[in-house]
Amino acid sequence: MTIRELIKNLNCEKISGSATSAVTGVEMSTASVRRGSCFICIKGFKTDGHIFAEEAVSKGAVCVVMQDGTFFDALEKAHRRKIANGNLTLVLTHSTRTAAAVLSDAFWGHPSGELGLIGVTGTKGKTTTSLMIKNILEHAGHKSGLVGTMYNMVGADIVPTDRTTPESNVLQPLLRRMVREGCEKCVMEVSSQGLKLDRVGCCEYTLGVFTNLTPDHIGATEHPDMEDYAASKAKLFKMCEKGLFNADSPWFERIKRDATCRIFTYSVEKQADFMAKNIKYSGGGVEYDLCGACPDTHVTVSVPGKFSVYNSMAAAAACILEGVSPEIAAEGLRGVVVKGKAEIVPSGRDFTVMIDYAHNPDSFINIIDAVRPFAKRVVFLFGAGGDRNRPRALMGETAATHADFTIITSDNPRTEDPAKIVADIEAGAKKTGRDYVCIVDRREAIWYAIRNAKPGDVIILAGKGHETTQIFKDRTVEFDERKVAAEALKSIYGD
Numbered sequence: 001m002t003i004r005e006l007i008k009n010l011n012c013e014k015i016s017g018s019a020t021s022a023v024t025g026v027e028m029s030t031a032s033v034r035r036g037s038c039f040i041c042i043k044g045f046k047t048d049g050h051i052f053a054e055e056a057v058s059k060g061a062v063c064v065v066m067q068d069g070t071f072f073d074a075l076e077k078a079h080r081r082k083i084a085n086g087n088l089t090l091v092l093t094h095s096t097r098t099a100a101a102v103l104s105d106a107f108w109g110h111p112s113g114e115l116g117l118i119g120v121t122g123t124k125g126k127t128t129t130s131l132m133i134k135n136i137l138e139h140a141g142h143k144s145g146l147v148g149t150m151y152n153m154v155g156a157d158i159v160p161t162d163r164t165t166p167e168s169n170v171l172q173p174l175l176r177r178m179v180r181e182g183c184e185k186c187v188m189e190v191s192s193q194g195l196k197l198d199r200v201g202c203c204e205y206t207l208g209v210f211t212n213l214t215p216d217h218i219g220a221t222e223h224p225d226m227e228d229y230a231a232s233k234a235k236l237f238k239m240c241e242k243g244l245f246n247a248d249s250p251w252f253e254r255i256k257r258d259a260t261c262r263i264f265t266y267s268v269e270k271q272a273d274f275m276a277k278n279i280k281y282s283g284g285g286v287e288y289d290l291c292g293a294c295p296d297t298h299v300t301v302s303v304p305g306k307f308s309v310y311n312s313m314a315a316a317a318a319c320i321l322e323g324v325s326p327e328i329a330a331e332g333l334r335g336v337v338v339k340g341k342a343e344i345v346p347s348g349r350d351f352t353v354m355i356d357y358a359h360n361p362d363s364f365i366n367i368i369d370a371v372r373p374f375a376k377r378v379v380f381l382f383g384a385g386g387d388r389n390r391p392r393a394l395m396g397e398t399a400a401t402h403a404d405f406t407i408i409t410s411d412n413p414r415t416e417d418p419a420k421i422v423a424d425i426e427a428g429a430k431k432t433g434r435d436y437v438c439i440v441d442r443r444e445a446i447w448y449a450i451r452n453a454k455p456g457d458v459i460i461l462a463g464k465g466h467e468t469t470q471i472f473k474d475r476t477v478e479f480d481e482r483k484v485a486a487e488a489l490k491s492i493y494g495d
Contacts, residue, residue, distance in 0.1 A: 001107060003063045003089050006038060010065075010093060010102045016076050017089030021062040026103050026169045035060030038107075040100045040169075043067065049096070054078070057088060065091045065099050101201025104168040111175035112204045115145070115183060118318060119190040119200070121236050122211025122246070124363055125311045126164070126189040128303070128338045129211060132315035133187045136332030140324045145178035145186040147171065150339065150466040154178050165194025168201060175203075185322070192223065196232040205240035208261065209318050211310065213251035214362045222389060230254050237261050244318055246310065247272045264293070266317050268309055274317040276309050283352075283374035290316055290326065297326035301333050303342045305370025312336075340465025342370065345485045349493060351457035353450065353485050357465025358382070359411070361391065361398040367460060368402045376456025381407040381449050382463045383442065384425055386416030396428030396436075403460075406436035409445035411463045412471040442470065443484055450488040461485065 003019040006026075024036030030052045033039055039056035041049040041064065050071040053064050057079060066072045072092045082088040093099045105112075120130045127149045134153070137144045146153035149164045154177055165188070166174065178186055190208075194200050213230055223229040230251055237243045237259035245256055247265040256263055265272035268279070272292060276299075279288040285302040286309050301312045316329040324332075337343065345353040352375075358367045359382075368378055380403035384390045400406045408425050410418045418440050429436045439445035449459045461481050464470075470479035 003038065006063070006103055006106055007065075007091060009106060010091070010099055012091055012093055014072065014092040015089065016072075016091075017063075017083045018086040019063075019089045020086055021089065023063060023107065026100070026107050027056075027061075028100060028167060028169055030055045030059060033059040033061050035062075037061045038063040038065065038103060040065045040096050040103065041067070041071070042096050042100065057082075062087065063089045063091065065093060065096055065103070067093055067096045067099075095198070097198040098201060101168040101198045104172040105202035108172040108176045110202070110204070111172060111179045112186075112202070114179045115175060116142075116185040116207075116322060117175075117203060117205045118185065118187045118207045118209065118322065119203070119205045119236050119240065120187065120209040120211065120314075120318075121190040121192070121195070121233050122209075123214045124366070125211035125307065125314070126191075127357070128308075128311045128341050129209065129314045129318075130187045130189050131338050132312055132333060132336055133318050135336050136315060136319040136324060136329050137185050137187070137322075139332035140319070140328045142184045143182050145175070145183045147174065147186065147188040149189055154181055155183060164189050164191040165199050168199050171199060171203075190236055192229055192232040195235040196223070196228075200236075200239070203239060205236070207242045207244065207318055207321055208236040208240035209244045209314055210237070210249070210252075210255050211246055211314060212249045213255065214360070234258055242321055244314065244321060246314065248310075264317070264321060266310075266313050268306070268313075274313060274320075276313050279309055281305070281373055283371075286312075288313075290330070293317075294320050294326040297330050299330045299333055302335055302337065304374075305342065305366065307366045307370065308342070340467070342367065343465075343482075345482055345489075347485075347489050349453070349489070350455040351453040351459065353459045353461065353489070355461045355465060355481050355485075358460075358462040359385070359390070359465075361394050364395065364398050364462065365402055367462065371458040371460065375458035377404040377454060377458070379403065379405045379407065379449055379453070379457055379459045381409060381445055381459065381461050383409045383411035383413075383418075384421050385411045385463075386414035386418075386421060388414075392421065392424035393428035396425035397431055398428075400429040400432040400434045400436050404435070406434070407445050407449055408436060408438045410440055410442045410470070412467075413473070414471050415473045418472075442479070446481065446484050447488045447492075450485065451492050 039061040152159040240261045243261040247267040266274040274292045276288040287300045290297045319329045340357045343355045356367045468480040
């Protein structure tokens with residue numbers, strides 16, 4: 001592919017060079033640049049990629065895409081001979097983030113157009129709903145890919161990931177691989193940042209799903225306010241053919257306001273296209289009748305809590321809208337277990353140990369309320385991630401208010417002092433006057449919880465979920481809570 005073919009659909013303000021060279025790849029980091037690369041200068045929150053343009057040229061880039069005219073002029077002046085000889089092309093455009101999506105999609109041949117692409121967005125429920133959808137699709141005989149928080153998947157092959165929605169030059173080759181390896185469908189968790197920063201630009205969705213919206217990503221490096229957060233989420237529904245919305249969300253009307261897709265709804269509390277009736281909750285999960293735009297179908301899910309009704313109903317409805325029969329959808333949900341989401345650690349004792357990814361006040365309440373009907377006492381262990389926009393005092397106050405006993409500990413402190421994070425959380429817990437303890441070392445805290453367990457306890461290890469490491473300022477260590485809890489159970493209580 002030549003540069004001219006690559007930039008055909010890009011809104012270019014200025015082009016310097018012949019644009020006839022062949023392109024070998026689209027890159028946003030100079031570490032990946034090789035001879036023939038197209039390098040895109042991304043202006044990030046911390047670093048401006050324009051300052052690396054010269055390095056990219058020195059490493060063999062044949063095209064540099066910029067949005068800063070000053071840098072463009074300087075690079076053009078420095079490399080007049082190379083440009084004149086047809087060995088370098090400079091492109092100026094309004095937004096290099098948009099350019100990254102357009103060029104990555106073009107280079108990889110628009111793979112999303114060859115897949116049935118389902119996007120799931122919302123503050124909570126994206127991971128579980130996406131995994132449930134994939135399970136149903138596979139059960140229905142559709143080989144499917146997954147793009148998600150915990151990992152990506154091509155069929156059954158797991159591909160590691162470091163963020164919910166990858167950059168476009170990582171996402172598009174992943175989608176191409178799915179097509180190449182025979183996937184018919186792909187389920188993608190679509191983060192607000194992925195939408196706001198155009199990582200999913202040019203993706204062609206057959207269906208978008210909105211789960212909910214709660215304050216969780218408000219801050220200097222994410223969203224300045226809830227309206228910006230909602231507006232970012234709402235972009236998905238201008239990119240899909242059909243949209244499935246949680247009608248019970250207070251943000252439902254705002255998210256669907258500018259939608260250009262066909263609108264479908266699901267609800268527990270209201271009249272909607274898909275509804276859950278005759279709901280029964282237990283420690284072993286939930287069951288209900290899925291009604292409305294499909295024949296009444298009984299659904300059983302082995303994950304407890306009201307949120308499990310919403311997640312599974314969204315998954316079933318999404319698959320029905322994609323042509324799967326209600327019966328097959330229900331079968332695909334039966335027995336689904338999502339790692340790190342209300343996941344039970346076998347204890348062999350008269351108390352329960354559960355791992356859950358809950359890491360904000362709303363999700364704290366959701367998981368505590370989910371186990372409350374079958375717990376004599378809820379013991380809630382959690383921390384807060386360092387270098388993240390989290391309302392720590394509110395987290396402490398919420399946990400202590402809703403749990404019977406709270407253990408405040410570390411999560412991933414990153415560059416921050418773990419003890420300082422714990423103190424920030426404790427400030428909120430103190431206000432409640434309820435029982436809690438602070439144990440900074442997370443391993444020690446888990447052992448404490450298990451050593452002091454009482455009959456009928458449900459011990460919730462919250463915040464890390466599927467993660468298997470703990471991140472400190474100077475190191476990352478192995479930390480799988482399943483193993484830590486199992487070791488504590490064996491050491492304290494024996495086989």
